[in-house]
Amino acid sequence: MPENYLKYANVKDVPLHYKPAHEIRRMIDFGELSVAELHSYIADRIQKIDPALNAFLRAISPCGSSCNDKKSFWSHIPIALKDNILTEGTVTTAGSKILENYMPLYDATVVKKLKDAGAVICGKTNLDEFAMGSSTENSAFMKTKNPWNTDYVPGGSSGGSAVAVAAGMSYMALGSDTGGSVRQPASFCGICGLKPTYGRISRYGLIAFASSLDQISPFTRDALDMAYALETISGHDVKDSTSNSRLVENYSEILKSGFDISKLRIGIPDEYFCSGIDPEVLSCIENAIDVFKKAGADIVKISLPHTKYAIPVYYLIATAEASSNLSRFDGIRYGYRNPDHKNLKELYQKTRDEGFGAEVKRRIILGTYALSSGYYDAYYKNAQKARTKIREDFETAFKKVDVIFTPTAPTSAFKFGEKTKDPLTMYMSDIFTISVNLASIPAISIPCGFAGAMPVGLQILGNYFEEAKILSVSNEFQKRTDFHLTFPNV
Amino acid sequence: MISKEEVIKISKLAMLELKPSEIEDYTGQLASILSFFEQIQELDLKNVEPTNNALVNSNVLREDVSEKSLPQSKLIFQSVGNDGKNFVVPSIIETGE
Numbered sequence: 001m002p003e004n005y006l007k008y009a010n011v012k013d014v015p016l017h018y019k020p021a022h023e024i025r026r027m028i029d030f031g032e033l034s035v036a037e038l039h040s041y042i043a044d045r046i047q048k049i050d051p052a053l054n055a056f057l058r059a060i061s062p063c064g065s066s067c068n069d070k071k072s073f074w075s076h077i078p079i080a081l082k083d084n085i086l087t088e089g090t091v092t093t094a095g096s097k098i099l100e101n102y103m104p105l106y107d108a109t110v111v112k113k114l115k116d117a118g119a120v121i122c123g124k125t126n127l128d129e130f131a132m133g134s135s136t137e138n139s140a141f142m143k144t145k146n147p148w149n150t151d152y153v154p155g156g157s158s159g160g161s162a163v164a165v166a167a168g169m170s171y172m173a174l175g176s177d178t179g180g181s182v183r184q185p186a187s188f189c190g191i192c193g194l195k196p197t198y199g200r201i202s203r204y205g206l207i208a209f210a211s212s213l214d215q216i217s218p219f220t221r222d223a224l225d226m227a228y229a230l231e232t233i234s235g236h237d238v239k240d241s242t243s244n245s246r247l248v249e250n251y252s253e254i255l256k257s258g259f260d261i262s263k264l265r266i267g268i269p270d271e272y273f274c275s276g277i278d279p280e281v282l283s284c285i286e287n288a289i290d291v292f293k294k295a296g297a298d299i300v301k302i303s304l305p306h307t308k309y310a311i312p313v314y315y316l317i318a319t320a321e322a323s324s325n326l327s328r329f330d331g332i333r334y335g336y337r338n339p340d341h342k343n344l345k346e347l348y349q350k351t352r353d354e355g356f357g358a359e360v361k362r363r364i365i366l367g368t369y370a371l372s373s374g375y376y377d378a379y380y381k382n383a384q385k386a387r388t389k390i391r392e393d394f395e396t397a398f399k400k401v402d403v404i405f406t407p408t409a410p411t412s413a414f415k416f417g418e419k420t421k422d423p424l425t426m427y428m429s430d431i432f433t434i435s436v437n438l439a440s441i442p443a444i445s446i447p448c449g450f451a452g453a454m455p456v457g458l459q460i461l462g463n464y465f466e467e468a469k470i471l472s473v474s475n476e477f478q479k480r481t482d483f484h485l486t487f488p489n490v
Numbered sequence: 491m492i493s494k495e496e497v498i499k500i501s502k503l504a505m506l507e508l509k510p511s512e513i514e515d516y517t518g519q520l521a522s523i524l525s526f527f528e529q530i531q532e533l534d535l536k537n538v539e540p541t542n543n544a545l546v547n548s549n550v551l552r553e554d555v556s557e558k559s560l561p562q563s564k565l566i567f568q569s570v571g572n573d574g575k576n577f578v579v580p581s582i583i584e585t586g587e
Contacts, residue, residue: 384540
């Protein structure tokens with residue numbers, strides 16, 4: 001355990017900034033808290049603590065905000081958005097110099113849905129440039145600090161959104177998860193992060209990184225808030241042809257009706273409990289498994305034999321897709337343009353060289369290489385075939401078990417600069433999260449303990465569209481533990 | 491194994507003008523990344539179908555009718571090189587001297 005932390009037995013005792021959104025909702029509805037009071041409290045808190053944490057690229061005071069006044073769950077509640085999600089009239093940068101002054105003319109579908117539900121946007125959050133990174137150190141603008149210890153990274157790429165929730169500056173935040181960019185920072189910051197099934201949430205208005213893997217994903221304090229977030233932003237969208245038309249379930253009602261753990265079959269994959277895991281992380285996960293064992297769940301050993309190929313498969317597919325998606329940034333129609341060029345080709349080349357950071361260029365080159373003639377079959381096509389093997393591993397496993405438990409990351413948060421010198425070391429920190437994106441299945445990270453003084457996340461994986469099940473399992477864990485009621489002392 | 495010449499060639503394909511130090515760094519880094527990625531080659535993938543996406547298997551079509559789109563009058567001002575009506579770019583056809 002950290003030496004300096006706050007822990008509560010009851011949600012009623014939790015300070016206002018760390019309360020879950022459902023408690024804020026109850027307080028507003030019962031007249032215990034006024035909207036003006038809430039908004040000025042959050043505005044003050046951001047102003048007071050964010051200069052030391054750098055969660056927000058642009059904070060927006062919720063005071064005096066006009067919002068849809070209808071009685072919906074998120075009405076008047078401050079939320080934050082990763083700065084790769086388009087907001088009409090508010091600069092959206094994707095953490096890149098190339099979009100430093102980019103002012104979107106429309107809202108992303110998720111933003112429209114949240115505004116329609118009355119949510120108040122209290123800021124745009126920092127990220128690794130174009131969501132490429134695992135520590136938020138690749139932002140072109142600033143470094144976001146972990147609120148549990150500011151010498152440590154918050155994880156990434158959605159580090160700003162994770163810190164906005166973890167440090168009590170917003171009650172929910174959206175990130176995007178392409179290979180773990182929401183689950184890993186949720187784990188590092190001690191909060192919940194859910195990557196839904198591919199297509200559950202519209203990607204319209206999300207600045208694309210790797211289109212077959214990207215999924216907008218929320219951060220919350222607990223499973224019930226996650227249920228409310230998911231049911232608000234999910235659903236088919238004609239503007240995203242990959243969004244799924246399957247009916248959105250009433251997740252919050254499902255959670256409230258309870259869940260019988262004694263019939264649950266939990267898969268424990270051998271390949272995720274290998275050497276290389278921090279022993280303290282391992283012991284947190286084992287304790288979490290014990291909670292379910294005591295409640296009568298069946299713990300089943302399983303194998304996901306192609307796990308070791310996930311890193312190369314992911315980084316080949318993701319960079320190939322990125323090299324294509326990022327070709328649109330050419331300095332012509334929007335974004336930065338180099339002022340000092342002799343011809344069109346120079347305009348393109350200089351704009352892109354000056355506009356993109358080192359990791360983005362590295363990935364564009366890797367992706368272009370994987371797609372180039374002579375290497376396409378060996379790299380890109382074989383990666384897509386190996387992706388099939390990884391997907392089939394999960395399909396086989398889910399015939400035997402309901403959910404799969406793994407650590408979210410092999411370690412807790414690392415220090416600034418620890419992994420920036422060698423890109424491959426940084427890529428390896430995604431080892432437990434990327435298979436989920438390759439297989440398109442949903443997974444959540446929930447806080448389950450501490451390694452030293454830093455939080456550890458339990459990752460719960462489910463079959464396609466079984467968000468209700470993994471949320472229910474998370475909710476049952478939180479009924480029996482208090483990690484979601486433990487906060488950094490900031 | 492990727493060579494310096496290949497990194498230069500690929501960066502040109504990707505419309506990136508790299509500095510000599512960047513070419514040096516990327517060549518080393520990409521070589522070690524790609525050699526780690528070689529392990530995919532040990533899989534027998536001969537009769538395996540590639541997965542583009544596990545859940546999206548068909549094209550989505552719509553009627554060919556025009557719909558309201560963002561106004562050109564506003565979009566044009568997102569470019570730093572606009573003259574109020576057009577995107578201004580360097581000429582691509584050389585004029586004969």
